[in-house]
């Protein structure tokens with residue numbers, strides 16, 4: 043079993059976590075989960091970076107002692123982990139004793155090897171980014187990273203002989219072409235290295251919120267010296283016990299430091315130089331991703347243009363957020379976070395492609411096979427359609443694994459969605475609903491449904507690292523054991539015939555709201571950016587109470603032109619917008635639901651033949667279209683006063699008409 047040690051940056055605690063932090067943590071989580079499924083012994087570390095002048099100032103502003111402030115904000119970073127279903131193995135806070143010991147041990151080791159000396163630092167400092175800014179790098183007199191004002195500092199300082207490591211670093215880069223990815227970041231580092239390195243100031247005396255320098259407590263360590271050490275603290279560095287030493291030897295060096303692109307220099311130059319100085323192994327890979335932008339500007343706590351992940355999780359569910367960020371951001375590049383893109387991805391990819399497919403396949407097994415996975419007829423599996431789908435599924439496991447290993451999560455998801463498309467096309471090609479009408483074609487129905495359900499099982503297993511909840515729910519619907527299947531043994535054809543399916547539930551109910559409505563709802567739940575106030579709990583109801591995703595089985599298209607009617611004929615039918623107030627099953631009927639609807643002027647009872655497609659509870663609150671002036675009729679003893687419109691394909695389930703921007707009940711439809 044190979045070891046896989048992956049880290050996120052440890053986050054500053056001057057403000058609460060936002061989508062940028064959540065993104066890195068979710069990416070690391072997906073990769074860690076995938077490596078577990080690939081059989082690795084994974085150690086996944088995240089945490090908080092709590093020292094430095096910025097935090098000291100934020101605490102003062104909040105009117106709290108610095109330790110109290112640190113504990114309060116660190117807790118917010120801890121609290122968000124279960125919200126995002128993060129599977130980290132450790133969470134490090136740099137204020138913990140184990141970390142003080144590790145940082146001081148590293149300092150001593152570098153000092154003993156002769157790479158630290160005392161001097162005086164005079165120059166510019168950006169407290170937002172906690173970096174020294176040489177005159178030559180100032181941009182209009184401001185920080186080149188965040189554009190905020192820089193401060194002049196002049197104080198006694200210890201220096202690390204960074205300049206002595208230029209050649210060894212260049213040599214390391216030469217020998218390890220994948221040390222820093224993507225390529226663009228590697229090239230930036232190489233030009234920085236080739237331009238020559240200056241020694242690095244690694245201590246401060248003008249504030250006290252930091253780890254004291256060994257043997258000279260008037261100095262606290264430069265926050266980056268302390269922060270970078272966290273990666274070794276977590277695996278036992280600085281602890282002399284045999285257990286800790288063993289742990290360090292087996293987990294260090296880290297396999298991947300996953301970071302945002304603005305902190306590449308610290309990780310790709312300072313950190314390896316410090317490790318070379320301490321004669322310790324270097325991390326294997328530094329992988330950096332791009333930024334989430336809001337209208338072109340980096341989402342950041344110092345600007346305040348941040349998205350609160352919790353708001354999206356509570357409105358749309360965690361997996362919708364995970365899917366969106368993994369799929370939308372091409373790894374390494376920047377991406378805009380927009381509600382338009384969120385809504386499109388949700389409705390098109392999740393509700394329509396995945397949600398409908400699962401619902402469609404399981405519904406047909408319920409309808410045509412009494413809810414039991416049928417057995418395929420082996421002789422039918424060599425037909426071109428079956429072979430083509432099998433090839434897609436066979437190739438998928440390897441492809442997804444490869445994409446995940448290179449952090450190309452958007453590619454991995456695109457590959458999975460291509461397979462979802464292939465299953466959808468297979469079902470359309472086989473038309474089980476048509477075959478089911480002919481008893482002599484029973485084997486073909488069984489084969490088609492087995493092949494589709496089995497492909498879905500593999501797809502769901504592969505979705506586990508990305509959308510853990512959705513993967514489990516899908517597998518449960520397919521009647522499959524929820525315990526994860528190692529990817530090495532994940533093969534097509536393993537779904538056991540005779541398995542009873544679980545209950546069907548909509549995976550991703552369609553969002554019938556406009557972007558404007560959506561924005562308002564998410565804005566209302568954004569926690570305040572300032573760290574000194576409590577987060578307002580959301581008081582709004584979930585955006586989609588549980589409206590099921592409409593199921594669309596393509597209707598056969600008639601080639602006969604129907605007789606035309608005049609507009610007057612059409613207007614005789616009064617169609618109105620209505621809202622469902624209550625819904626229940628009609629006793630003894632598997633097809634009928636009794637709906638109570640608001641038609642604008644009154645409340646009416648309408649009986650609709652949609653029970654096989656919709657759970658009654660899921661309809662409450664939904665906006666539908668009804669025929670208002672239909673003569674009343676009794677159905678199974680219940681008087682129906684109108685008719686609800688739905689697309690009703692031959693052999694398929696009905697799909698209710700709806701609106702992306704629901705009008706008021708009573709509005710005429712024409």
Ligand code: ME8
Pocket residue numbers: 050051052053054055061062063065066091269270272300301302303304305332333334335340341342
């Ligand atoms: O830099 N888009 O902490 P930090 C994508 N403490 N990712 C983003 C982002 C955005 N708009 N904004 C933040 C620090 N991130 C140091 C790290 S490590 C030894 C010390 C993510 O709180 C991204 O991973 O400023 C980025 O690198 C990290 O948060 C910076 O977090």
